[in-house]
Amino acid sequence: MKAIQADVRSVVEQLLDSGTIRKGFFVIGCSTSEIAGERIGTSGSEEIASVVFEELKEISNNTEAELAFQCCEHLNRSLVIERSVLDQYGLDEVAAIPVPKAGGSMASYAYKHMEEPVLVESIQAAGGLDIGDTLIGMHLKRVAVPLRIEQKSIGHAHVTAARTRPPLIGGVRAVYESSEVEGSCDE
Numbered sequence: 001m002k003a004i005q006a007d008v009r010s011v012v013e014q015l016l017d018s019g020t021i022r023k024g025f026f027v028i029g030c031s032t033s034e035i036a037g038e039r040i041g042t043s044g045s046e047e048i049a050s051v052v053f054e055e056l057k058e059i060s061n062n063t064e065a066e067l068a069f070q071c072c073e074h075l076n077r078s079l080v081i082e083r084s085v086l087d088q089y090g091l092d093e094v095a096a097i098p099v100p101k102a103g104g105s106m107a108s109y110a111y112k113h114m115e116e117p118v119l120v121e122s123i124q125a126a127g128g129l130d131i132g133d134t135l136i137g138m139h140l141k142r143v144a145v146p147l148r149i150e151q152k153s154i155g156h157a158h159v160t161a162a163r164t165r166p167p168l169i170g171g172v173r174a175v176y177e178s179s180e181v182e183g184s185c186d187e
Contacts, residue, residue: 001051004035007154008055011129011161014149016062020127020163023064027079027128027139028056030069030106034132035155041072044105052131052154053109068123069111070136071096072104077138079123080107083116091120126164132157143167 015021031040032048060067068079075096086093096119098107111117127147128136131154137144141164149161168176 001047004048004155005051005055007151008052009058010151011149011154011159012055012058014151015059015129015147015161018147018149018163020147021059021063021065022126022163024066025068025081025123025125025139026059026063026065027068027070027123027125027136028106029128029130029132029134029136030104031132031134031157032105034157037156040132040134041104044100046100046105046109048155049106049109050113052106053113056129065127067110068120068125068139069107070134070139071098071107071119072102072134074102075107075119076121077135078103078119078121079139080110080114080117081120081123082114083118086118086120089123091123093118094121095119128162130160130162133160136162140164 032045033043034040035048036043059065066085068081071078078094098111100108123139124141125139130136143165144162145165147161147163153159
């Protein structure tokens with residue numbers, strides 16, 4: 001457990017140091033089975049989830065990001081968030097309680113340890129962390145960009161981080177930096 005804790009702490013420190021975590025949702029997809037070196041969905045562990053959860057809380061403690069824990073496919077990858085966040089963003093609650101066999105150990109643990117947890121069907125997160133190839137992309141804003149961190153795994157689980165950016169629109173004449181603005185459309 002100490003090695004897993006050290007891995008998660010390293011990932012969290014790198015994410016915080018990157019300066020890319022913004023106000024809004026930060027989605028967490030986590031397979032505790034993969035962390036343990038097993039196939040996703042086969043060997044969930046709330047003991048592992050507890051270590052991961054405690055370390056990940058540092059993201060919300062040190063930024064304006066709201067953590068959203070993704071459930072497994074058996075709850076259609078719904079997300080565990082705080083009721084206050086649901087109200088703040090005007091989201092609709094869905095009726096389910098994640099348990100290890102339907103929701104996953106990470107979402108189940110988060111649900112049991114958040115102040116007033118609820119489930120929502122979907123969000124549009126500004127960034128996220130995928131631990132164990134849980135496929136968080138459906139909950140990221142439209143243009144996701146890989147966030148390169150040195151830590152490539154937590155336990156045995158592959159780790160991928162992402163941030164999002166606004167879509168670039170326009171064409172050859174489009175300007176994306178305010179320092180480049182001069183002239184008119186007629187030129």
